[in-house]
Amino acid sequence: MNAPLKQHLIDPEICIRCYTCEEACPIDAITHNEDNVVVDAAKCDFCMACISPCPTGSIDAWRVVMQPYSLEEQMSWMELPEQEEIAKPDGTGPAEGGDVEALEDSVERLLAEAHAGAGGKARAPATASKPSINLYNLKKPAVGIVQGNYRLTSESADSDVRHIIIDLGNQHFPVLEGQSVGIQPPGTDANGNPYLPRLYSISSPRDGERPNTNNISLTVKREEQGVCSNYVCDLQKGDEVRLTGPFGATFLMPNDPQAQIVMICTGTGSAPFRAFTMRRQRLTADGGERMRLFFGARTSDALPYFGPLKKVPDTILEKHLVFSRAEAVEKEYVQDRMLKQRADLAGLLSAPHTHIYVCGLKAMEHGVEAAFEQIAKDIGTDWVSLRDQMRESGRYHVETY
């Protein structure tokens, strides 16, 4: 097996050798010599019990490796080695370890496709928390229990979008806003092979649907022929679900409360933005800059979370809900509203703390790009080079399917 592996390490330049992590580790995976405190890759099961008690943050160091660093190597370090370039097995070129979105090739590829709309290699925001990746896979999935399954769109709307809450019990399943999980529907396809897992964005913030609950929520639209979406949309309270992930290391939220966040979505693309918004709301002590949401749907009763969204104060979230099929109103798409807000957006495009996120159907990309091209012109800039520059600094993100 030559699959890359994510290895937990301790940054020797920041560590002060207090051995608090060693005490906290329930399975004795951490040890030390006189110079360094080190993690045994063969033992560490990513339970994260050592992360929070560390007084320095040195414990939160990770490298993607083909061959894990031995204890002896780690003990001899004066500093953490750079992330090595790791060529992916399918020959698609080197993957930069720091931004590896998944350890399973099929998922990594799915995410790479989803992020392609940003026009280049996606990068995480500079102040994003470090994500945990692929703690669970098909061989060793997490098992969640459905806590609830609620229809978000009205019965008369032509789309059935659901809010599904999954309890993770005692399992350690750390997620960040913007990450996804994989769900594998039970059963086999026409050829007798197990179904491939589908990815769904998590729509709850890192600390759960309510603060300090160990659960996640998903926003899933029923697709007529979709094996997985029908499976998920039909889940009943108490049902077991097998989850893989978490996945995604770039489409993440900046921790910087001063970051200006612009979110553009359609349909279930709103899932990560629900998580972003809830995260900001829970951090009100930080004040934080107001976020902006451009959210398109056919009609208001087909717009997921329409009711709850209305209740989010404007001081936290400036909402632009636009409808393309509403009665008695002119047809409006997100790009139309973006152009109406061009002065505001132009200002944001030139600000250094602005982060832009686009999420939804692939079909929305073109209109959004076109709107940004015009707005960039207003400030005398070329959109493509501005976008590339923002993406390189982790401030422009696209996740479309």
Add this chain to the structure above:
Amino acid sequence: MLDLINVAYDTQIPNNVGLSSDKRVLKALEKWHPGYISWWNDLGPDGFQESLVYLRTAVSVDPKGWAKFDYVKMPEYRWGILLAPQVEGRTIPCGEHAGQPAWQEVPGEYRNMLKRLIVIQGDTEPASVEQQRHLGKTAPSLYDMRNLFQVNVEEGRHLWAMVYLLQKYFGADGREEADDLLRRTSGSEEAPRMLGAFNEATPDWLSFFMFTYFTDRDGKMQLESLAQSGFDPLSRTCRFMLTEEAHHMFVGETGVGRVIQRTCEAMKEAGIEDPYDIEKVRALGVIDLPTIQKKLNLHYSLSLDLFGSEVSTNAANAFNAGIKGRYQEAKIDDDHKLHNDTYPVIQLKDGKIVWEEVAALSAINMRLRDDYVRDASGGVKRWNATIEKTGIQFEMKMPHQGFYRHIGVFADVNVDPDGTIISKEEWDAKKDDWLPTTADGDFIQSLMKPVWEPGKFAGWIAPPRVGIDNKPGDFEYVKLHMA
């Protein structure tokens, strides 16, 4: 059911010891509480009681979620009583009772010994808060100010931890001792703190960093050995305190490290190669390396004194009783009774420094001090790595154990930093090269100008490599509220 992991807030005092159903202790603590708050207001950080400080508060003893960060006014900090979870079937780890079930109540025969250990530990906690109370006003950044206050509130919580043990297990005289912990004051003429180093002033930030590195590390070693106590409530208390203590070590090690780093960088920028060109270096507004070495010498020596005499009957008794163990007792491979073992101890014989094997039981202090020296040398190694990276030719060294000592075998002789015994005349002639002078102190003091703009740092100290709680560099760690 009693939840022993998460903190209960059903009383004024957050705790995981079921206070709400222990009326007697709850009442005693509630009576003590106002005195504590008025002590904090009178002798805690001067001038910042109204400011919002981004502090971590322990909310659980489960490592996965033990602390939360938020803005708090310090007098409203939730000081609580937190014990590490009880280990099922724990036994007394050392001494003549080794292997017997750990005591859940105070063993009568060791009552006084135990109480004295708890009082001494308890006395150091508020003492350091008092020593550091003026530092906020000259903080080199909001980041450092926040770290200072974090250390302060946690020392306050450690006082609570010791007071809880006194109130819960020692009846009327425990209550009296708890009151006395608020009555004694660092540096006071009539009622000083119990240990010498805790009556010294902490006049500037370099002293603070050195104090947290060297003196708090003694505290850590003491906590480590009390965490090995056969008296289970003391062990559990200390185990949890060690989790917090680690932050204090962090402040010290990175604090000194950042001062050194800034000095080296400034020298490089100015093209100064000679670290002993003190005037030129000081003109850059940074602290020259030889002066940092002098501060190191001073704080290291004062801290070694805290370990007491090398050969000690008291320490032997405490170990033999199973009240206080050795550093990482459980990981030591011996019989944990030490009746037939010896340990090498440094001694003076005919005017010479020699090592002698003595009964291991009587050398408990020496052994803990050796563990301390090893532990403390780790950070010095890192500081030297910082210097080396910049290419400056200088090496920080811990002086010989006999240098500038006031307790133990070296109390009556003069020893130079290399470990040579010298005459009084030689000492007087050279001591200004080894220990900070008034002029050195004045120079350091001249740099102590507050820098309170978020993300900005005083010119004599480098910014940290990572923020607290993963915060960005310009995070406002303290929202100042100046009267």
